[in-house]
Amino acid sequence: xxxxxxxxxxxxxxxIAEDKSLQQRDKQHLWHPLTQHKIxxxxxxxxxxxxxxxxGDNGKEYIDGIASWYTAMYGHCNxxxxxxxxxxxxxxxxxxxxxxxxxxxxxxxEELIKILPNNQQKIFFSDNGSTANEVGIKMALQYHFNKxxxxxxxxxxxxxFHGDTFGAMSASGLSVYNGPFEDFFxxxxxxxxxxxxxxxxxxxxxxxxxxQNNVAAFIYEPLVQGANAMHMFEPEHLDKILExxxxxxxxxxxDEVMTGFGKTGKTFASEYMQxxxxxxxxxxxxxxxxxxxxxxxxxxxxxxxxxxDSVGKAFFHAHTYSANPIACSVALAGIxxxxxxxxxxxxxxxxxxxxEFNDRIKNHSKVKSTRQKGVIFAxxxxxxxxxxxxxxxxxxxxxxxxxxxxxPLGSTIYxxxxxxxxxxxxDSVYDxxxxxxxxx
Numbered sequence: 001x002x003x004x005x006x007x008x009x010x011x012x013x014x015x016i017a018e019d020k021s022l023q024q025r026d027k028q029h030l031w032h033p034l035t036q037h038k039i040x041x042x043x044x045x046x047x048x049x050x051x052x053x054x055x056g057d058n059g060k061e062y063i064d065g066i067a068s069w070y071t072a073m074y075g076h077c078n079x080x081x082x083x084x085x086x087x088x089x090x091x092x093x094x095x096x097x098x099x100x101x102x103x104x105x106x107x108x109x110e111e112l113i114k115i116l117p118n119n120q121q122k123i124f125f126s127d128n129g130s131t132a133n134e135v136g137i138k139m140a141l142q143y144h145f146n147k148x149x150x151x152x153x154x155x156x157x158x159x160x161f162h163g164d165t166f167g168a169m170s171a172s173g174l175s176v177y178n179g180p181f182e183d184f185f186x187x188x189x190x191x192x193x194x195x196x197x198x199x200x201x202x203x204x205x206x207x208x209x210x211x212q213n214n215v216a217a218f219i220y221e222p223l224v225q226g227a228n229a230m231h232m233f234e235p236e237h238l239d240k241i242l243e244x245x246x247x248x249x250x251x252x253x254x255d256e257v258m259t260g261f262g263k264t265g266k267t268f269a270s271e272y273m274q275x276x277x278x279x280x281x282x283x284x285x286x287x288x289x290x291x292x293x294x295x296x297x298x299x300x301x302x303x304x305x306x307x308x309d310s311v312g313k314a315f316f317h318a319h320t321y322s323a324n325p326i327a328c329s330v331a332l333a334g335i336x337x338x339x340x341x342x343x344x345x346x347x348x349x350x351x352x353x354x355x356e357f358n359d360r361i362k363n364h365s366k367v368k369s370t371r372q373k374g375v376i377f378a379x380x381x382x383x384x385x386x387x388x389x390x391x392x393x394x395x396x397x398x399x400x401x402x403x404x405x406x407x408p409l410g411s412t413i414y415x416x417x418x419x420x421x422x423x424x425x426x427d428s429v430y431d432x433x434x435x436x437x438x439x440x
Contacts, residue, residue, distance in 0.1 A: 074285075095325065097323040122302070131319065132283050143216075151215060158191065161227035222269035229414070251278045261338055265374030265375075283295070367437065380412050395436065398432070404429055
């Protein structure tokens with residue numbers, strides 16, 4: 001061993017563990033996301049995950065009702081994916097993707113193009129959902145720049161969420177995440193999400209924005225706004241907005257980070273629309289909860305705008321771990337599972353179970369409204385409460401005490417469980433919600 005390499009003595013590590021719990025050690029150095037540590041200093045240690053179950057260091061089991069932020073859709077530590085990961089780790093771990101290529105990335109691009117909307121042609125790799133959208137926004141802005149047009153305005157839906165990097169955050173409309181940074185954003189104009197009551201007004205507003213601004217792109221979550229309490233809208237209304245954008249040569253960016261890979265009942269939510277996007281961003285269940293990776297796909301037309309004898313017209317955006325071979329192998333194994341009869345049956349089974357559960361609770365006095373798209377189910381409680389207020393944490397604790405991991409979004413409770421969740425586990429989730437309704 002080199003003399004300058006620090007050796008960690010396993011005995012000393014064990015001694016630390018004996019003296020302090022995982023919770024205590026966590027609080028020494030870790031800063032958790034979406035957490036006000038002064039109010040909520042404790043984090044629950046999870047020591048194992050398998051299928052739809054998380055195992056705490058307290059000996060308790062928790063049914064993962066949200067697939068760990070919609071990532072582990074094929075179940076935690078899925079054996080099929082584990083096998084592929086092990087094989088890939090023995091062959092090629094990491095390689096620079098600028099100037100090199102490899103079989104897992106090539107194969108993944110081929111398989112993605114087969115299942116993406118048929119206008120998609122090119123695949124660009126990055127690290128996570130935020131960067132996938134960041135890439136899409138930069139592609140759209142540079143597309144017009146390379147064409148010699150000055151277009152610098154983005155259109156986005158009110159209360160949408162596209163990530164926490166600056167371009168993606170600029171396009172997001174949830175001020176609870178964005179407040180301190182809004183003075184630094186790129187130029188974004190917002191329109192309401194459409195319904196039968198407001199679609200004509202939205203189209204008028206959209207045309208007004210286009211007339212008064214140099215609009216480069218429209219970014220949207222197709223049909224389901226995840227962070228906006230699973231707010232949903234109809235395909236025909238979104239199609240009308242996309243038609244206006246297409247007429248005015250505005251690049252359309254579908255943020256499928258949450259909705260992609262089967263959650264809405266189709267492989268991608270964009271398949272519900274007649275008009276397909278120019279750019280699609282995807283991450284989360286792309287790599288099944290195993291490792292971080294993201295993809296931004298685009299049409300041949302977008303790609304061609306970057307082809308030139310001038311180096312300056314190339315897309316100079318890179319991530320160190322772009323197209324990591326292990327992550328690509330995970331994604332390939334996940335796509336195989338998604339397209340299998342077994343997992344398509346799982347999706348249909350969960351969809352039907354949600355519909356039956358909805359019939360049981362939709363008229364409950366404590367339920368304000370319900371909605372569903374595929375395996376995504378949400379209900380709004382008939383009570384007033386803050387998104388991250390005291391009542392929200394009480395409801396979170398209600399579920400955890402019953403061995404159910406759900407993360408309420410304010411007064412909205414949603415289920416987006418792994419496809420492999422069994423009937424008994426799903427019934428336990430439903431029962432915990434029913435108990436909450438009776439206790440409120």
